[in-house]
Amino acid sequence: MPRLLFDDIPYLPIAQKEHDEFAQVLKTNGVEVLYLDDLVSESITTSEVKREFLNRMIAESGFKEESETANTLFEYLNNMGNLEMVTHIMEGVRKDEVELSSLDLKEASGDKAYPFLMDPMPNLYFTRDPAAAIGNGLSINKMTYKARQRESLFMEYIISNHPKFANQGVQVWRNRNHFNHIEGGDELVLNDHVLAIGISQRTTAEAIEDIAKSLFTKNSGYDTVLAIKIPHNHAMMHLDTVFTMINYDQFTVHPAILNQNQQIDIWIMHPKGQGVSVKHERNLKEVLKVALKLDDLDLIPTGNGDPIVAPREQWNDGSNTLAIAPGEVVTYDRNYVSNDILRKHGLHVHEIQSSELSRGRGGPRCMSMPIYREDLKK
Numbered sequence: 001m002p003r004l005l006f007d008d009i010p011y012l013p014i015a016q017k018e019h020d021e022f023a024q025v026l027k028t029n030g031v032e033v034l035y036l037d038d039l040v041s042e043s044i045t046t047s048e049v050k051r052e053f054l055n056r057m058i059a060e061s062g063f064k065e066e067s068e069t070a071n072t073l074f075e076y077l078n079n080m081g082n083l084e085m086v087t088h089i090m091e092g093v094r095k096d097e098v099e100l101s102s103l104d105l106k107e108a109s110g111d112k113a114y115p116f117l118m119d120p121m122p123n124l125y126f127t128r129d130p131a132a133a134i135g136n137g138l139s140i141n142k143m144t145y146k147a148r149q150r151e152s153l154f155m156e157y158i159i160s161n162h163p164k165f166a167n168q169g170v171q172v173w174r175n176r177n178h179f180n181h182i183e184g185g186d187e188l189v190l191n192d193h194v195l196a197i198g199i200s201q202r203t204t205a206e207a208i209e210d211i212a213k214s215l216f217t218k219n220s221g222y223d224t225v226l227a228i229k230i231p232h233n234h235a236m237m238h239l240d241t242v243f244t245m246i247n248y249d250q251f252t253v254h255p256a257i258l259n260q261n262q263q264i265d266i267w268i269m270h271p272k273g274q275g276v277s278v279k280h281e282r283n284l285k286e287v288l289k290v291a292l293k294l295d296d297l298d299l300i301p302t303g304n305g306d307p308i309v310a311p312r313e314q315w316n317d318g319s320n321t322l323a324i325a326p327g328e329v330v331t332y333d334r335n336y337v338s339n340d341i342l343r344k345h346g347l348h349v350h351e352i353q354s355s356e357l358s359r360g361r362g363g364p365r366c367m368s369m370p371i372y373r374e375d376l377k378k
């Protein structure tokens with residue numbers, strides 16, 4: 001489980017049922033839902049693209065080019081139809097599926113008892129993290145842990161090859177060819193010129209400065225990045241596990257990220273020449289009010305701020321709220337205290353079942369990645 005970043009094992013048929021219900025809630029409420037496996041397979045438009053994609057996926061799975069194992073894996077996967085190949089890569093390839101005539105060095109030195117030749121990618125149901133749509137472009141992310149690093153390769157192919165996205169002028173603000181990591185759960189689009197990014201277990205300060213510089217100098221429309229420092233631990237791995245925007249002037253916030261004086265470290269970034277100016281602040285509410293030009297705003301505490309309920313519900317993503325319209329959110333039903341307080345603050349809450357999906361340690365926001373946002377300027 002730790003190798004694949006899970007804390008528990010979901011009961012698969014129920015997890016799938018819950019996921020279908022989540023997609024249905026989105027569709028019923030006017031969202032067009034795109035599935036990753038379909039998008040990737042539709043992006044493999046020629047046999048040449050398929051060959052290149054497979055070679056890169058196999059190399060990023062740790063197999064040396066032209067090695068016995070890489071060639072065998074290539075033959076095995078390349079013989080499949082596109083969708084079958086893509087889902088199979090996502091599910092992982094077991095050692096007993098392919099026949100290797102000789103052991104290469106990597107194989108010989110590996111753990112013989114380990115059943116996978118190519119690891120599965122179970123965290124792909126958290127589509128939020130490998131990439132983030134920002135304005136007219138994307139950040140395609142260099143992810144932190146090996147268990148997830150291959151995931152963002154899919155988005156690279158979608159953006160450059162899928163008939164819906166290729167040649168549409170979609171910018172890549174920061175690609176995945178970097179040493180410093182950043183993940184989409186840390187990237188919060190607050191409006192058409194302000195972004196909040198978590199400095200977290202998964203996102204480094206260097207990557208934030210890097211993407212800020214790119215956004216500021218490449219006509220993205222973005223002129224403000226708020227870098228917010230959160231604790232480094234698995235329960236709060238991304239900013240969106242502790243803080244989300246749910247209306248023009250309403251946010252969920254896990255009380256544990258604020259100190260006794262309700263403060264948190266924030267660095268405000270603006271364009272400065274070809275670079276970035278940085279100013280340190282501590283008052284979250286004031287910083288948001290200034291950046292978003294609001295007279296007041298409503299920070300709604302997870303679990304109603306109760307010292308036992310808040311961490312309990314945050315653990316199961318009580319702060320990870322997905323806004324599908326200003327003031328309208330999708331949440332896990334198990335976080336009933338947080339849901340109740342959201343309703344008391346005037347939110348329209350759609351609850352989805354969550355006994356199994358929550359075991360992967362991500363909520364409705366993590367399980368989605370908006371590709372296109374309507375202009376909702378007030």
Ligand SMILES: NC(=O)NCCC[C@H](N)C(=O)O
Pocket residue numbers: 004005006123126128129148184185186237238240241360361362363365366
């Ligand atoms: N945005 C998010 O917070 N995503 C949740 C990711 C959970 C996944 N098991 C992970 O550890 O990466």
